[in-house]
Amino acid sequence: MRKRILLLVVSLAVGGCSASVEPGVSLTAELVTPVDVELRWSGTDPAAAGQIVEFATEPQGAYTILQFVPPGQTSYKHPDLIPETTFYYRVRPFYGSASAPVDVTLPPGDYSEKDQENDHEWAPPKVVPGAVDGKQPSRTAVPTELKASVMHANGIRFTWTDHANDEEGYLLEVKPQGGTEFTQAMVMEPDVNSVGLITLPEEKAATYRVRPFRYGPASSVPHQLTGRNP
Amino acid sequence: MRKKSRAAAGLLAICGMFLGAQTAYAQVEPGGWTSYSPGYNVQLKGCGQANGLTFTLTCSSTSGEQRAERRFDTYTGGTRQFEGSFKITSMGGTRISLKQTFRESPSAGPYFIMAAERGGRLYSVEGGATIASGATVGTSVRVNTVNQVGSSHRTYINGSLKNTVSSPSGSYYDKFGAYRTSSGNGPITVTWSGIQFWRK
Numbered sequence: 001m002r003k004r005i006l007l008l009v010v011s012l013a014v015g016g017c018s019a020s021v022e023p024g025v026s027l028t029a030e031l032v033t034p035v036d037v038e039l040r041w042s043g044t045d046p047a048a049a050g051q052i053v054e055f056a057t058e059p060q061g062a063y064t065i066l067q068f069v070p071p072g073q074t075s076y077k078h079p080d081l082i083p084e085t086t087f088y089y090r091v092r093p094f095y096g097s098a099s100a101p102v103d104v105t106l107p108p109g110d111y112s113e114k115d116q117e118n119d120h121e122w123a124p125p126k127v128v129p130g131a132v133d134g135k136q137p138s139r140t141a142v143p144t145e146l147k148a149s150v151m152h153a154n155g156i157r158f159t160w161t162d163h164a165n166d167e168e169g170y171l172l173e174v175k176p177q178g179g180t181e182f183t184q185a186m187v188m189e190p191d192v193n194s195v196g197l198i199t200l201p202e203e204k205a206a207t208y209r210v211r212p213f214r215y216g217p218a219s220s221v222p223h224q225l226t227g228r229n230p
Numbered sequence: 231m232r233k234k235s236r237a238a239a240g241l242l243a244i245c246g247m248f249l250g251a252q253t254a255y256a257q258v259e260p261g262g263w264t265s266y267s268p269g270y271n272v273q274l275k276g277c278g279q280a281n282g283l284t285f286t287l288t289c290s291s292t293s294g295e296q297r298a299e300r301r302f303d304t305y306t307g308g309t310r311q312f313e314g315s316f317k318i319t320s321m322g323g324t325r326i327s328l329k330q331t332f333r334e335s336p337s338a339g340p341y342f343i344m345a346a347e348r349g350g351r352l353y354s355v356e357g358g359a360t361i362a363s364g365a366t367v368g369t370s371v372r373v374n375t376v377n378q379v380g381s382s383h384r385t386y387i388n389g390s391l392k393n394t395v396s397s398p399s400g401s402y403y404d405k406f407g408a409y410r411t412s413s414g415n416g417p418i419t420v421t422w423s424g425i426q427f428w429r430k
Contacts (some may be wrong), residue, residue, distance in 0.1 A: 011340075035391075055389055062424055064315060064372045064388055080391040082374060087389065111324060111348060116415050119290050120322020123349070124419070132246075155322075169368075185351070187368035196322065198349025200364070 001040045025051070025091050025219035030180075032180060034082055034227030039076045039220060041091050046071070047139075048093035056088045059223070063090065068171075070182040081226045088223045092111075093216035097169065098141040099160060101209040106199065109153035119186040122157045123196030131189055138212040141165070143193075146210055151196065159194045160210050167212035172197060177205040240383030251311030263311065263428035276293075277416065278408065282373050283289055283423060285407035290323060296416060302427075306401040309378045311428040314406060315370040317418050318350035325414025328353075329373055331383060334401040341402065342395065344373065345411055346418070354386065361385070361392040365412040370423070377402055 027041045044051060053076045054216040066078065081087060109115075129143070141164035149157045158172065167190050173182040174197075188195060190212075199206070233236040272280050277289035278298030285298040316328055324347045333341035343356040353362040355369070365371065374386040377397055404427075408418050 057389070062315070065366070065369045066388055078389065079366060081389050082386050082391070085365075085389075116294060116324060117290050118322065120417055123322040123417075124320035183364065184366050187366055197367075198322065198324070198351065200348065200351055201376065 027219040059104040091219040096213035098211040115152040128193040138164040138167040164212035233389040264360040296410035323415040327409040330405040
């Protein structure tokens, strides 16, 4: 009888521990080789702008973002891992409305010494007074007046008007010419409305947009202990 | 009411036992590691500035010594692990060293350099090999280096092995922060966090 009560208390406790979090996404982690983990998830919110995939090596974090992934992606491979180490994973949706995109074509030329000597005062993320109108939730607060100024052959300054009042940050997203998906080039603090980007060689012609964002609830947190090096 | 409170307290206590047990068994690399805290000094040269774990090169100069780094104590032999995360909040320049493993003897010189290029969107190691591309500026990147002196030096970026080089016997030390390499320039602001060292 005592054993039954103990079992009941333990199962209630374990259930209580896991029930305290209501994951929006169901995540599994499979050790496909001794040092490769494959993640698969389901139950994503169609309203999300995408997911972030994160890992930690301790159950309580600190978590590190592995990648921002587009809404349709439901798997991720984490390769060549530290051997004999426990990896914890979670997936979180992010929400927010993107600005209208702008196309930018840069002059030809590599990242020259002259360009590098530019003081790049325009590059650090800034909050420019007068272009902040934080009156709407980030899910519906579409940034307006996104402008791209070519600063040199591999540098662009972006400015926009911020309308969000609850964002956890801003994303600068890029899609090189011929690409199919936007990817995240930069994460910025809330209220930022001016930033510079040094472009990659494949971004000589590309489309850009900005997005205020908030994270949604975390998924379940599976873990895997990696093996010895193969 | 009192019974409910007791039950809730019991539940919390048992949850705490489970969570506590998980924390106690957290592991980093194969076992036998002992955590330690080496001493350090802060090296500032040229336009380098340091504020706690935030390191800045304020200028875009392509010459001279531009440096803001923590230089940790020298070690000889054994195996040492460094762990830390960096976040580049702004970088107009290129080829700025973020983490070095420096050999002090028998011949002194930078032995391993991990650098950020092109505004923080690429990471490379000495010799020019790209170890990460398409990086998202403004997110934290976790770095683990394991120097098995007399065997190999391994670098893990976000948990994945990205570089392995042989590690000759001798004396070494760790440095991190921001340092202009011979072909690089600022400006840059980078913040480190979660710094830990182990040895075995």
